[in-house]
Amino acid sequence: MEVIKEISVMQKIAEELRREGFIIGFVPTMGYLHEGHLALVKMAKDKADKVVVSVFVNPLQFGPKEDYEIYPRDLERDLNLLKPLGVDYLFSPSVEEMYPRGFQTFVEVTELTKGLCGAFRPGHFRGVTTVVLKLFNIVKPHFAVFGQKDYQQFKVIERMVRDLDLDIQILAHPTVRDHDGLALSSRNSYLSEEERRSAISIYQALKYAERLVFGGERDPHRLGALIKEYIEKFPHNRVQYIEIVDPETLEPVEKIEKDVLIALAVFVGKTRLIDNRLIRLVDEYIAMEARDEEKIPQS
Ligand code: AMP
DSSP, X not given: OEEEOOHHHHHHHHHHHHHTTOOEEEEEEOSSOOHHHHHHHHHHHHHOSEEEEEEOOOGXXXXXTSSTTTSOOOHHHHXXXXXXXXXXXXXXXXXXXXXXXXXXXXXXXXXXXXXXXXXXXXXHHHHHHHHHHHHHHHHOOSXXXXXXXXXXXXXXXXXXXXXXXXXXXXXXXXXXXXXXXOBXXXXXXXXXXXXXXXXXXXXXXXXXXXXXXXXXXXXXXXXHHHHHHHHHTSTTEEEEEEEEEOTTTOOBOSSOOSOEEEEEEEXXXXXXXXXXXXXXXXXXXXXXXXXXXXXXXXX
């Protein structure tokens, strides 16, 4: 695996790979890798001839009071995790390389970024889309893989690619979880033992919510209140938002009658964690109808 720090070097390599007819798969990350990231890399490896992983903690996507300074960084550790997977290139530029003096161009997806995390992290998605577009121009991938754990980010990137006619396929990988259901995140390293125990309630609450919906709950407001109550029974937990939204537009629904996404952000102590669950109500209806049909006695 080759480690590349300079944009011009990465671009030249990408250009050559393309000229030789290789399919380039790309996985952008902020490093401090875990099994969630590695699953994305494996997916890329399965579909590509050459895989590029980037590790870059992007200052543009952090708010002034957020954790940019203390975000965990350990490139040596990341390298050792990526090597056995057969990753071809690790692109890890400095902040000065990505944002030299005079930088003043930004990319913004205007609507999908208004709600959910966007409502609480002004400028966050502008930072994400700007860096991802830059990385796409540097790595020149045929496809890129994103995690469904950051569902809004995935939809925002998909939208940017469509709107700006980027010739790149965007693939999603399901959320990878710890043995007890907690979604893997580099930020889990901030949690104390006790906080870690409370954090499990997030996944439990999402599953509980799904059971309620399949049991007939159709009111998103009541559902949201029940999820909040469940999570906040645990010490250290404070819900920032819970939204039940249309999985395509990310707009809140007034009644749960087709597939919905339950998305939430929770502070566990000082650590902000996000998670989501796609509730496939349409599939459930089809399954219910099939079950009903089976029950009809054949004459
Ligand atoms: P990050 O390093 O947090 O910016 O994440 C880099 C990529 O990994 C993003 O596409 C994330 O959605 C994805 N990712 C992070 N955690 C997980 C997880 N637990 N399961 C699946 N994908 C993840």
